Amino acid sequence: MRRHDRTLRHRPRPRPHQGPKDDGPRTLEHLAGWTLVVVVAMLMTQLGLL
Template sequence: MTASSATAFRPRARTRTGGPWDDGPKILEHVLGWIFVVVVAMLVTRLGLL
């Protein structure tokens, strides 16, 4: 086994999973989440599902 193939099997300290950024602006994520909630609520009431 070579040195480069030996490092390929070493687990990374932190693996990205496609979730929200950990270092991004939290307020933006919070506001976008509430906008999503309001849009879904409007859609549900307009379709008469509630």
């Protein structure tokens, strides 16, 4: 076996990227999510469901 064949066989394969890419700060998403939670809780309280 030649040296070149061994290096090609043991070369690590590139892995595909897993998961979503980070597209910016998450602070705005958290703020919007908690705002939605508070609004739904206020609506449920006003309707007498809670």
